[in-house]
Amino acid sequence: MTSARSAAWFSGIFFAALLLLALSPLPVAGDLEARAGAAVAPAVDAVRGAISPVTDIVLHAGQISELSEENAALRQELSRTQADLASLREGRIALEQANALIASVGAEAGSTITATVILRDPAPGRQSVVLNQGSRAGVRVGQPVLGSGATLLGIVTEVNETRSRVRLITDRESAIAALLQSSRTTGSLVGDGRELHLDFVPLDVAVAPGDVVLTSALGGLLPPGLLVGRVSEVEAPGQELHQRIVVDPLGDLERIEQVLVMTGFRPGTDIAPASEDAN
Structure with a gap:
């Protein structure tokens, strides 16, 4: 119904335009043209309003x-900037961790990287x-790997030029x-895959939870006096x-990020012992 009305409306406008064209030579043509223009003006405005958005889109x-x-x-530029900032932040955190690690260990561990x-x-x-340092940096099999406060985390077991594998004490x-x-x-x-056990301690030795466990120089495989853990059971x-003695590691073995490798230590040789007094 609406389509029929629209068609009739535009047909009427068309025929009115033809009539004005035919009557244009007559004296009354000007008045008729003005009246017709006023009559069709709303329709023209409506058509213009309808097609204006389409015209704007095209333009x-x-x-x-x-x-x-x-x-x-x-x-894309914002994503690159955010990635650069994240990389710089991680670099700063790694540097701070390394500096704190070195400061906590001090000179007692000898040469380290x-x-x-x-x-x-x-x-x-x-x-x-696996660590990002290998034989080029002086890493050798058997060297101790330390965490904060000169706590023993593990021992180097495999080395290539740029990488090394560390077996953790657990x-x-x-x-x-x-x-x-x-x-x-x-x-x-x-180790048993989760915790530590101190074996071969005689029954007559007094042991209590909280007792500190250190490395021993027996066998020459480790420097003496490195902190390892505390007795828990x-x-x-x-x-x-x-x-049967259970020992909790002093180092956080589940969240290791930065470590120190004792590159100055050679298994089977003597080095200056670390302090054997724990605070």
Whole structure:
């Protein structure tokens, strides 16, 4: 119905225009033209209003496309800037961690280099990490790897020119000579994939939770006096010859980022012992 009315309306306008054209030579033509113009003016305005948005879109299509390209370029530039800022922030954090690590260890560890953990072994029970330093930086198999406060984290087991693998002290294959600071009793500190156990401590040795465990120089595989952990549980089974002692590592082995490798240490040689007094 609406379409029919619109067609009739425009047909009427068309025929009115033809009539004005035919009567234009007559004296009354001017008056008729003015009246007809006034009559059709609303329709003309309506048509103009209807097509105006379409006209604007066509006229400004180029500008819209240009603005879209500019917005896309700005978004890319913003993403690059944010990535650069994140990289700078991570670099600053790594530098601060390395400086704090060096300051906490001091000169007692001898010659050291800083290294960053770049990979962690995901296998269950395997506790090892890969560092971004290798033989070019002086890293050798058997060198201790330290965390904050000269705490032992692990020992280097594999090395190439630019990378090295460290077996953490909680690994199932880890076994190091250790001693109880309070009694000076030695034992074997072994990992089970999650925690540490100090084995071969006789039943008659007094051991209590909180006792500090240090590295021992027995065997010459580690420098003496490095902090390792604190006793958390003690059990003395009646039918066994040794106590069952659980030790918590002092280093945070789950969140290692920056470490120190004792490049001045050679297994089987003497170095100046680290302090054996824990605060």
